[in-house]
Amino acid sequence: xxxxxxxxxxxxxxxxxxxxxxxxxxxxxxxxxxxxxxxxxxxxxxxxxxxxxxxxxxxxxxxxxxxxxxxxxxxxxxxxxxxxxxxxxxxxxxxxxxxxxxxxxxxxxxxxxxxxxxxxxxxxxxxxxxxxxxxxxxxxxxxxxxxxxxxxxxxxxxxxxxxxxxxxxxxxxxxxxxxxxxxxxxxxxx
Numbered sequence: 233x234x235x236x237x238x239x240x241x242x243x244x245x246x247x248x249x250x251x252x253x254x255x256x257x258x259x260x261x262x263x264x265x266x267x268x269x270x271x272x273x274x275x276x277x278x279x280x281x282x283x284x285x286x287x288x289x290x291x292x293x294x295x296x297x298x299x300x301x302x303x304x305x306x307x308x309x310x311x312x313x314x315x316x317x318x319x320x321x322x323x324x325x326x327x328x329x330x331x332x333x334x335x336x337x338x339x340x341x342x343x344x345x346x347x348x349x350x351x352x353x354x355x356x357x358x359x360x361x362x363x364x365x366x367x368x369x370x371x372x373x374x375x376x377x378x379x380x381x382x383x384x385x386x387x388x389x390x391x392x393x394x395x396x397x398x399x400x401x402x403x404x405x406x407x408x409x410x411x412x413x414x415x416x417x418x419x420x421x422x
Contacts, residue, residue: 279334279379280362284354287321287329291400297347299365299374306363306376308353316405319398321352332390333364334379345370349404350395366391368402 292314300307321329329352346367354362363376371388392402 279330279375279377280354281377282356282361284356284361286355286358287326287352288355289319289321289350289352289395289398289400290315291317291350291395291405293405294347294349299346299348300351301363301365301374301376304376304378306360308360308363311351317400319400321398325394325398326354329364329391329394332387332394333373333375334385344372346372347404348372348374350400350402366395368392 290311292311293316294314300311347369348365348367350366350368352364352366353360365374365376366388367373368388371386373386373388395402
């Protein structure tokens with residue numbers, strides 16, 4: 233027979249152990265939700281400067297050869313009418329994009345045509361907080377807000393693989409909105 237003091241201590245330890253197991257299981261289940269978007273804490277190299285909860289890539293027509301990023305301002309008013317395809321990026325794809333855009337060691341160069349047909353927008357509660365615009369023709373890239381570590385630190389092959397995996401391709405849309413013929417889309421473009 234146990235001493236009443238030992239019995240009370242034993243009961244407290246068992247109860248604490250049970251609560252600990254329940255908390256462990258609850259925490260494990262909370263982090264196993266694969267549908268939950270968990271971006272890197274501060275993006276890559278501190279970009280974007282604000283937290284985000286959704287990332288969408290777009291392929292768009294660009295008949296006027298303009299950029300959605302002008303003079304440090306993101307102007308998405310025409311995106312709705314010009315977009316041809318869109319795809320939501322998961323957390324791994326978002327991280328891969330940020331690393332390819334801002335962390336690459338190998339220098340890249342390009343011509344200066346800058347006729348973009350792809351943009352990836354980072355949203356927080358439905359409002360844009362960052363964007364990366366890409367021209368695969370000249371391997372040009374712009375970001376909003378501006379990140380100085382672009383172009384010469386950008387891995388366009390990785391970005392191209394990602395946009396192809398997302399179904400956005402690396403070329404602009406066909407003017408007649410027809411899908412490309414088999415073998416028509418090749419990467420990299422040079």
